[in-house]
Amino acid sequence: MRAKPILLITAHRLAILAYIAFALFPLYWLLKVAVTPNDLLYSEGIRLWPSRATLDHFDFVLRHSAFPTFFKNSLIVSGSTAVIVTLLASLSGYALSRFNFRGKYWLVALMLLTQMFPLVMLVAPIFKILSPMGLTNSLTGLVIVYTAFNVPFATFLMQSFFDGIPKDLEEAAMIDGATQFVAFRQIILPLTLPGIAATLGFVFTAAWSELLFSLMLISGNDQATFPVGLLSFVSKFSVDFGQMMAAGVLALIPACLFFLLIQRYLVQGLTAGAVKG
Amino acid sequence: MAYVARQDGLPASRTPLMKRIADGAAPYLYSAPAIILIVAVMLVPLALGVSYAFRDIQLLNPFSGAFIGLDHFRALSQDQAFYRALRNTLWWTGASVFLQFFLGLILALLLDKPFYGRGLAQALVFLPWAVPSFLAGLNWSWLFNPVVGPLPHWFYALGLMSEPSNILSDPQLAMWGPIIANVWWGIPFFAITLLAALQAIPRDLYEAASIDGAGPMQRFLSITLPFLAPTIAITILLRTVWISNFADLIIVMTNGGPADRTQIVASYIFTQAFKRLDFGYASAIALVLLALLLAYSMLIVILRQWLLSKA
Numbered sequence: 118m119r120a121k122p123i124l125l126i127t128a129h130r131l132a133i134l135a136y137i138a139f140a141l142f143p144l145y146w147l148l149k150v151a152v153t154p155n156d157l158l159y160s161e162g163i164r165l166w167p168s169r170a171t172l173d174h175f176d177f178v179l180r181h182s183a184f185p186t187f188f189k190n191s192l193i194v195s196g197s198t199a200v201i202v203t204l205l206a207s208l209s210g211y212a213l214s215r216f217n218f219r220g221k222y223w224l225v226a227l228m229l230l231t232q233m234f235p236l237v238m239l240v241a242p243i244f245k246i247l248s249p250m251g252l253t254n255s256l257t258g259l260v261i262v263y264t265a266f267n268v269p270f271a272t273f274l275m276q277s278f279f280d281g282i283p284k285d286l287e288e289a290a291m292i293d294g295a296t297q298f299v300a301f302r303q304i305i306l307p308l309t310l311p312g313i314a315a316t317l318g319f320v321f322t323a324a325w326s327e328l329l330f331s332l333m334l335i336s337g338n339d340q341a342t343f344p345v346g347l348l349s350f351v352s353k354f355s356v357d358f359g360q361m362m363a364a365g366v367l368a369l370i371p372a373c374l375f376f377l378l379i380q381r382y383l384v385q386g387l388t389a390g391a392v393k394g
Numbered sequence: 395m396a397y398v399a400r401q402d403g404l405p406a407s408r409t410p411l412m413k414r415i416a417d418g419a420a421p422y423l424y425s426a427p428a429i430i431l432i433v434a435v436m437l438v439p440l441a442l443g444v445s446y447a448f449r450d451i452q453l454l455n456p457f458s459g460a461f462i463g464l465d466h467f468r469a470l471s472q473d474q475a476f477y478r479a480l481r482n483t484l485w486w487t488g489a490s491v492f493l494q495f496f497l498g499l500i501l502a503l504l505l506d507k508p509f510y511g512r513g514l515a516q517a518l519v520f521l522p523w524a525v526p527s528f529l530a531g532l533n534w535s536w537l538f539n540p541v542v543g544p545l546p547h548w549f550y551a552l553g554l555m556s557e558p559s560n561i562l563s564d565p566q567l568a569m570w571g572p573i574i575a576n577v578w579w580g581i582p583f584f585a586i587t588l589l590a591a592l593q594a595i596p597r598d599l600y601e602a603a604s605i606d607g608a609g610p611m612q613r614f615l616s617i618t619l620p621f622l623a624p625t626i627a628i629t630i631l632l633r634t635v636w637i638s639n640f641a642d643l644i645i646v647m648t649n650g651g652p653a654d655r656t657q658i659v660a661s662y663i664f665t666q667a668f669k670r671l672d673f674g675y676a677s678a679i680a681l682v683l684l685a686l687l688l689a690y691s692m693l694i695v696i697l698r699q700w701l702l703s704k705a
Binding site: 129130132137139141146147150159163205209228235240244245262264265266268272297332333343344348358362372373377380 | 417418420421422424425427428429431432434435436437438439440442443446451453500501504505509515517518519520521522523524525526527528529530532533534536537541542543544547548578581582583586587589590632635639641642645646660663664667668673676677680681683684687691
């Protein structure tokens with residue numbers, strides 16, 4: 118009778134290990150090629166770890182390529198998008214959480230709709246609209262587009278955090294003479310700080326990953342975000358695997374940091390937008 | 395006014411008129427910035443895009459812009475590449491959703507019961523979700539590349555390939571590249587959602603069932619599955635729409651090639667707009683895609699009504 122649970126437990130642990138290996142292997146390989154010296158890359162083939170590791174590729178990428186600029190551009194775009202979206206979404210999420218008003222149903226329907234239709238439809242018209250305003254090939258243009266794309270999802274996320282805070286708190290403050298906005302700003306917002314951090318993290322990650330619109334809207338190297346820069350690097354120098362993968366590792370760092378930050382809120386985040394990848 | 399803005403219990407007549415107006419306007423003021431932005435950056439371009447479908451809009455041609463009626467749609471009905479993209483979309487979406495769901499469900503079941511190191515295991519297996527999609531695509535295309543990646547050599551050693559070659563350049567197999575990358579990237583989404591649903595199932599149900607002598611399989615089929623069913627249905631439904639629109643991996647890994655074998659409708663739209671700068675034709679395809687997705691959603695709603703009326 119005792120052999121069976123042990124067998125089951127072993128099978129369970131092995132299955133978990135298999136999943137972990139599958140999840141981490143591509144990232145491991147990225148790191149491995151990034152630290153493999155060029156002369157060993159082809160001679161050692163598919164060894165799991167090179168006999169000699171080097172940071173030369175990182176050194177090159179950081180000092181002699183345009184990647185620091187791409188990195189900075191992406192940080193500016195994703196950071197500004199995250200801050201603006203969180204600001205707007207905390208206002209609209211508060212409205213959805215605390216008020217009953219005419220048109221609320223339509224507002225929710227509108228926001229759900231924006232999560233369903235193919236955003237690739239908007240590539241051409243948005244380019245046509247932004248171009249005469251001088252907002253193509255501009256980081257500001259990207260921030261505006263990303264902000265709009267992320268506001269609906271962030272609104273639902275913030276609403277779910279506000280829903281978790283009892284209404285009595287504002288009501289008490291308002292009986293003491295505060296307006297609702299003052300109560301919102303001074304009592305409710307500080308209580309939602311973890312939720313605000315999670316929203317910042319989700320939006321930052323989404324903006325950091327966005328590809329199609331930055332490809333379409335950005336053409337010059339000066340304004341290129343990380344995905345645009347990395348893809349043009351790949352098509353230009355497609356033999357420099359070590360450098361490409363070193364750049365890839367760099368792109369991974371902010372995403373992983375934010376992943377750690379939002380890990381506790383993954384469920385809430387994924388179900389808030391319901392369709393958000 | 396029908397809405398109730400203040401909930402502090404003061405009778406409305408005691409509050410001055412100006413204040414009542416301000417209170418009534420409050421929810422609109424809170425949501426106005428978000429609404430304005432959504433309308434300006436999503437709804438206006440959407441309407442404009444619909445109008446492009448009936449116009450000749452080519453970015454580099456200053457004389458384009460004329461209204462041409464249904465010409466794009468006539469061209470589209472003759473476009474073999476479009477029909478291929480439609481079939482590829484079905485294949486891409488079906489295989490990706492099925493594998494993501496199946497592997498995600500198993501992972502959620504594995505993570506459901508507490509064990510030593512579960513927190514760490516969970517963080518590690520969910521990590522691919524945080525990897526930016528362009529990087530996931532590049533990373534997998536490197537793994538499939540025989541020059542730097544191990545996969546072709548492993549496939550060769552296993553006898554699956556006659557020589558270590560790149561499946562992304564093999565017309566018969568190329569679609570598997572983006573599908574595998576998509577599965578890798580999307581398992582966490584299903585696992586996280588299903589795990590949350592699993593943990594909401596009351597534990598005493600299982601205890602009661604095992605006291606009554608139900609085996610593990612019986613417990614899974616008569617407790618776990620019925621409880622998960624609504625989550626499974628909604629997640630698969632939404633995910634299907636999302637994945638059929640998800641072109642990033644394909645654009646990064648194969649750009650639709652070789653010979654359009656991995657082109658899906660969404661990536662075809664992007665290619666028309668981005669490479670050929672033919673905004674009119676791109677918008678016409680997009681309109682067809684939108685109609686198909688609407689039809690799919692309607693079908694689901696009708697199916698749901700039908701199932702509910704039968705139950």
